[in-house]
Amino acid sequence: MSYSGKTSSSMSQSLGTSDKLARGIGWFSVGMGLFELFAPRTLTHALGMEGKETLVRACGMRQIISGIGALSDNPTPAIWSRVGGDALDIAALTPGLRDENPQKHNVELAMTFVAVTCAADLYCAQALHKRHKYPSSMVYDYSDRSGFYRLVADMHGAASDFEVPANMRAYPPMWAEFTPEKESGLL
Amino acid sequence: MKALCWHGKNDIRYDTVPDPEIEHGRDAIIKVSSCAICGSDMHLYDHFIPTMEKGDVVGHEFMGEVMEVGAENKELKVGDRIVVPFTITCGECEQCRRGNFSVCERSNRNKSLADKMFGHAGAGLFGYSHLTGGYAGGQAEYVRVPFADKTHVKVPEGLTDEQVLFLGDIFPTGWQAAAQCDIQPTDTVAIWGAGPVGQFCIRSAVLLGARQVICIDNVPERLSMAEAGGAITINFDSESVLERLQELTHGKGPEKCIDAVGLEAHATRSLDSVYDRVKQAVMLESDRAHVLREMIYVCRPAGVLSIPGVYGGLVDKIPMGALMNKGLTVRTGQTHVKRWTDDLMNRIQEGQIDPSFVITHTVGLDQGPEMYKTFREKQDGCVKVVLKP
The missing domain is CATH 3.40.50.720 (NAD(P)-binding Rossmann-like Domain)
Known part of the structure; x- marks a missing residue:
């Protein structure tokens, strides 16, 4: 079977731009997650959202998990999950936009940052999906690939003329019945 | 020339690398007509085999036509069509004389490194880390075959690449x-x-x-x-x-x-x-x-x-x-390839088996990197990939 489903230019590197972007996102996600997990107060203070440290820690855990997923052999599901996570982040930041929040400007910056990240995640997820998409409806039937020119039954034992080298024989010879005479070499 | 090179975990690239040259009298240079991605190449791809270096040419299942031979090589001549066993064998050491070709005592040029890892080194292998000699692999347009006077299987007339390629390893x-x-x-x-x-x-x-x-x-x-x-x-x-x-x-x-x-x-x-x-x-x-x-x-x-x-x-x-x-x-053990190839070649010629049954994908060498991923993920019905440089 000749394989000609994709152009050669996209196939000359096993790691495409989207794969590399996924790795970058993965490391970023792990780093961001660790920061949120271990320094939530710094973040809530900067955003004027004190008291939300538990929520930030939860977001950090989510970031670490999706980051590890993005660094795995199949990053696509993790990157898609990040798109959902970005939406949750924006929802979590929204209460900080109230006028009485002295750090409202920081919240706006944070939301812009999350929106850019979301766009990168979305681009990466779509690019990964496109690059590594395989026709799922294709049924591969190899039941005619015996490798023999004749029926399997006819080929059974066809190489029984082959002599197993002495140093590859099974010991003890489990197919042979044991007799003390044979063992002592009398027979 | 063009070749598939390892650059890190899951990172194989179709690169331009220097052409191989005869380095020893027993060498040969072959022009690769067909090569394949092996299941054990996945261990390199996933970076489970140590001592790989960026830019290493990968691949150890290949065959082709002899383009150049060293002065001491009396077994091959330009134009011969050969399959190259993945285990490089001198044919003269104690282990080779006993038929234990995969533990040839002379072909691993990084023997001291392998001795430290395994106690005693095995044979040199093509395109399979510096632990096994650091030899350039066969997923390339040209390959230098060391000890080529012993490390080859001549292909008789009338057999296609697909019928004999796998005599180098998986068969x-x-x-x-x-x-x-x-x-x-x-x-x-x-x-x-x-x-x-x-x-x-x-x-x-x-x-x-x-x-x-x-x-x-x-x-x-x-x-x-x-x-x-x-x-x-x-x-x-x-x-x-x-x-x-x-x-x-x-x-x-x-x-x-x-x-x-x-x-x-x-x-x-x-x-x-x-x-x-x-x-x-x-x-x-x-x-x-x-x-x-x-x-x-x-x-x-x-x-x-x-x-x-x-x-x-x-x-x-x-x-x-x-x-x-x-x-x-x-x-x-790694396979003592040369120990079996004469017998298996006969069985192919006699019509007992046609090894080409296993090939599911045939692509150009430039498409090899993506096929690593396809094979790794068992996608697209992929069982065996043959590459044509």
């Missing part, structure tokens, strides 16, 4: 795995892994006359190919391997077990495979040994375990109690 590997089981007409042979080597294990066991051949995997198209070759199949995703093997052997277990999987076992429904994944992730072990454990457990006492699957380093929780108390024989 003799499957054959040796079955041969070292010393198969008897009463034997049940259980084979873990329906990848390319597993497929050749099945055909070899059938040809050698096993009473029953069983193959264990979870990829439907690979299982259908295994069935076509005469195996009873067990899909470990939907059936209990232990129960089915017991059923098929009247509760006694298979006499002969073959591990055609190696260090990256993908079992998902067992506790030990989760344990391996975690330990491997935190670098407390290098190899996932689920298949080894299962083979030791199910094998009939006094049986044989044959291990052609590649292992690279350290494994954990091997049931030595069962192995010892059941009196099992363990046979392992």
Whole structure:
């Protein structure tokens, strides 16, 4: 079977731009997650959202998990999950936009940052999906690939003329019945 | 010239590299007509084999036409068509003279490095890390073949590349795995892994006359190919391997077990495979040994375990109690390719087997990097990829 489903230019590197972007996102996600997990107060203070440290820690855990997923052999599901996570982040930041929040400007910056990240995640997820998409409806039937020119039954034992080298024989010879005479070499 | 080069985990690139040159009188340079991606190349791709360096040319299954020979090489001439065994053999050392070609004492030019890792080095291999000599591999337009006067299989007229290419590795590997089981007409042979080597294990066991051949995997198209070759199949995703093997052997277990999987076992429904994944992730072990454990457990006492699957380093929780108390024989090793190729070439010519059955994808060398991913993910019905430079 000749394989000609994709152009050669996209196939000359096993790691495409989207794969590399996924790795970058993965490391970023792990780093961001660790920061949120271990320094939530710094973040809530900067955003004027004190008291939300538990929520930030939860977001950090989510970031670490999706980051590890993005660094795995199949990053696509993790990157898609990040798109959902970005939406949750924006929802979590929204209460900080109230006028009485002295750090409202920081919240706006944070939301812009999350929106850019979301766009990168979305681009990466779509690019990964496109690059590594395989026709799922294709049924591969190899039941005619015996490798023999004749029926399997006819080929059974066809190489029984082959002599197993002495140093590859099974010991003890489990197919042979044991007799003390044979063992002592009398027979 | 163009070649496929390793640049890191999951990172194979179609690069321009310097042309090879004759470095020794016994060398030859060949123009590659066909090469293939091997299951063991996946261990490089996933970076489980140490001492790879960025830019290393990969690939150890290849064949082609001789373009140039060294002054001391009297066995080959320009224009000869040859398959190149993946184990480089001098043909003169004590091990080569005994037919143990895969542990040639002279062909690994980084012997001291391998001695430190394994105690004593094995043979040099093409495109398979600096631990095995750091030789440039065969997924390239041209290759330098060291000890080429001994490291070659001449191709007779009338045979296509597809019929003979696999004599360089997977066919003799499957054959040796079955041969070292010393198969008897009463034997049940259980084979873990329906990848390319597993497929050749099945055909070899059938040809050698096993009473029953069983193959264990979870990829439907690979299982259908295994069935076509005469195996009873067990899909470990939907059936209990232990129960089915017991059923098929009247509760006694298979006499002969073959591990055609190696260090990256993908079992998902067992506790030990989760344990391996975690330990491997935190670098407390290098190899996932689920298949080894299962083979030791199910094998009939006094049986044989044959291990052609590649292992690279350290494994954990091997049931030595069962192995010892059941009196099992363990046979392992890289393949002594040259030991089997004359016989197997005859069997191909006589029409006993056509190894091309396993090829599912044929692409240009430039498309090789993506095919690594396709093969790794078992997508697109991929069982065996042949590359045409």
